Amino acid sequence: MLTTLQIGPLNLQTYPLALLLGGWVALAVGAWAARQTGLDGDHIYNAGLYGLVAGLIVGRLAHVAAFWTAYRAQPLDIVGLDAAAFLAWPAVVAALGGAGWYVYRHKLPVAAVTDAFAPGLLVGLAILDLGALLAGQMPGAPATLPWAISLWGVARHPVQVYEALAALLAAGATIWVLRMHRRPGTAAWVALLGYGLSRWLLEPFRAESMMAPGGFHAIQLLGLAAALAALWALRQEFAAS
Amino acid sequence: MKRTKWSLLIALMLVAGLAWVWIWRVPAGATALPALPPAPAVGHPAPGFELPTIAGEDFDLASLRGTPVVLNFWATWCPPCRAELPELQAAGSRYAGQVAVVGVNQAEPAGVVQKFISENGLDFSIPLDEAATVSRLYAVRALPTTFFIDRQGIVRHVQVGPLTEATLAQWLRTIYP
Numbered sequence: 001m002l003t004t005l006q007i008g009p010l011n012l013q014t015y016p017l018a019l020l021l022g023g024w025v026a027l028a029v030g031a032w033a034a035r036q037t038g039l040d041g042d043h044i045y046n047a048g049l050y051g052l053v054a055g056l057i058v059g060r061l062a063h064v065a066a067f068w069t070a071y072r073a074q075p076l077d078i079v080g081l082d083a084a085a086f087l088a089w090p091a092v093v094a095a096l097g098g099a100g101w102y103v104y105r106h107k108l109p110v111a112a113v114t115d116a117f118a119p120g121l122l123v124g125l126a127i128l129d130l131g132a133l134l135a136g137q138m139p140g141a142p143a144t145l146p147w148a149i150s151l152w153g154v155a156r157h158p159v160q161v162y163e164a165l166a167a168l169l170a171a172g173a174t175i176w177v178l179r180m181h182r183r184p185g186t187a188a189w190v191a192l193l194g195y196g197l198s199r200w201l202l203e204p205f206r207a208e209s210m211m212a213p214g215g216f217h218a219i220q221l222l223g224l225a226a227a228l229a230a231l232w233a234l235r236q237e238f239a240a241s
Numbered sequence: 242m243k244r245t246k247w248s249l250l251i252a253l254m255l256v257a258g259l260a261w262v263w264i265w266r267v268p269a270g271a272t273a274l275p276a277l278p279p280a281p282a283v284g285h286p287a288p289g290f291e292l293p294t295i296a297g298e299d300f301d302l303a304s305l306r307g308t309p310v311v312l313n314f315w316a317t318w319c320p321p322c323r324a325e326l327p328e329l330q331a332a333g334s335r336y337a338g339q340v341a342v343v344g345v346n347q348a349e350p351a352g353v354v355q356k357f358i359s360e361n362g363l364d365f366s367i368p369l370d371e372a373a374t375v376s377r378l379y380a381v382r383a384l385p386t387t388f389f390i391d392r393q394g395i396v397r398h399v400q401v402g403p404l405t406e407a408t409l410a411q412w413l414r415t416i417y418p
Contacts, residue, residue, distance in 0.1 A: 003401075004382045011383045013401060063407065070406035077405045084400065084408045136282065152280035200258060204265035208284060215267040224258040231254055235247035 001136040001151065016083065018131020023048075026117075026124030029171075033187075034116035036178055043108055044116055047099040054098025059091025111185035115178055118191035122171035125195075126164040133160035139207045157205040163198060170194020186237050193230035199223025281379040283399060287312070287390045290375045292345070292368035295354055300368040303394075305341050309416035310390040311409075313344045314370075314381045317357040321403035322385040326363060328406050332413070333365035340417050341366070347384060348373040391416040 005012045027048045031041030063085045064071045064078050071078055077085070103113050132138045140149075140157030148155040173194055178187040200223035203209055212218040279288040287310075291301045302310070313329055315322035326344070333342035342365040346354045351369055358367060370376055379388065382401075389398040389412050397415040400408070 003380075013383075063411070067407040067410045070410045074406050077407055080405060082403070082405050082408060084402070084411075085405065139282075152282045152285055153278040200261065211267065215269060216262060217265060220262055220265065224262060228251060228254060228258070231247075231251050235244065235251065239244040239247045 002134045003136060013135070015131050015135040015137055018128050018134070022124035022127035022131070023052075025127055026120040028120070029123045030117045030120030033119050033175065033178055034113070037112050037115060037181075037184070039108070039112055039116060043102075043106065043113070044120070047102040047113065047117075050102040051095035051099035054101075055091040055095030056086070058094030059086035059088070062087040062090035109184060111183075111188070115184060115187040118188045119171045119174040119178065122167045122174065122191055122195065126167040126171070129160040129164035129167065133158065133164075141205050141207050143205075156207065159202060159205040159207075162202050162205060166198035166202060167195070170198065183237055186234070189230045189233045189237070193227050193234065196223045196226030196228075196230060200227055281381075281388065281396065281399065283396050285396055286394050287388060287396050288378050290378060292370055292375060295346070295351060295358060295367045295369060300343070300366060302343075305343075306394050307392050308341050309339070309392055309413075310341045310343060310388075311413070311416075312379075312388040312390055313342070314347055314376055314379065314384060314386045315344055316347045316349055316384055317353055318349075319384040323361075325385055325403040325405070325409075326361060328404055328409050330361075330363050330365060331406070332409055336413075336417070340413065343368065345370050345375055347376050347381070387412075389413070389416045 002014055005014060005017065027045050030044040030048070034041045034044045060078070066087060099117075102108075103110060129138075136151055138160060139151050140159035140162075142154050143157045144155065145157070147158065149158045150156070170191055170193075174187050174191040177190045200220050203217045203220040203223060209220075210218040212221060277285045279286045281288060287302065289301075289303045291299060294300045302312075311329065311332065313325075315326065317323070329342050329344060332340070336342070344363070344365060344367045346367055346369050348371060349369075350371070354367065354369065357363075368375075379386070385403055387400040387404060388396055389400070391397050398412045400412060404412070
């Protein structure tokens, strides 16, 4: 396990580094994919930047709203550099909104842009999974398999590796479809199918998983729903051709 | 024909999907995971330790079972530690008797620590980890590091880096009320 990287006097945390690297690679792959479909790759970087800024601002504002009593006492913390002071879901929704606003403002074809983003996001997720493996985050459930890895005294599924491989496989399939030049949007549905299948298949191998009523793994159910929705959309595309 | 094949594929996916979901269902009353060994990681019981405190008492983490614990590792030479200590002091006063705030000092002489806490008016429990054995037990690689431990002694969050009043309130929610 490598939770931190010691570079001279600097002690850098591995997982945030993987987040930065994953984000940059996601945009680079997205820009490359955009060029494959005839779009200007710079639009992907710009939309990503809009999403990043919107996500940071709304993520922090949501944190301020949630913990207003604390911020009221220390208002300078509202603009502080604390990397933990963000709420994730509002940030993700705002990031999507920010990127969407850029696409709308520049009258870009939504389906083609989504196709371009899809493989990049999957490669970025794979990098994030490997970062989690190094940092000992999102550990796998206990296992007795020959390839189990030991973490904190327990042999576990290397679920981060499973998820990284699944994401790369889905990215490969997405790029393959992208290069077939099918109808815009098809590659994005393939990406959603691959990601949904991976969450449906692999979620039970995580040590900690959000549970739904009835003892079901909530993310596994969402993954199945996403995969079925993607299959239905692909049925319209491929059955008609 | 093609459309029929796709419909069949979707139906198969639905059946196989629900079967896989059902196989991994956690029955009511069962725990999803077996008991884990003590480790400084989320979901594990916090490793037990005993140390003398700056006040000359014996500190035993096990004695706090039943009380949520904020276990902070710090040193006087560490600027981010010094920045967050007032927040820990305020939390210690605010939640007195409900949440235990513990600041393990890492590898410094008692005299240096005593001078620092007198100057800064810190009155929460400060065990002295002079040989850094507890820091190694908790795999502390950067200061400050804070463990949020619930009433059952399970680690619920690990914060590497300084806490602000807001992030302290945020992570306290994982162990209190």
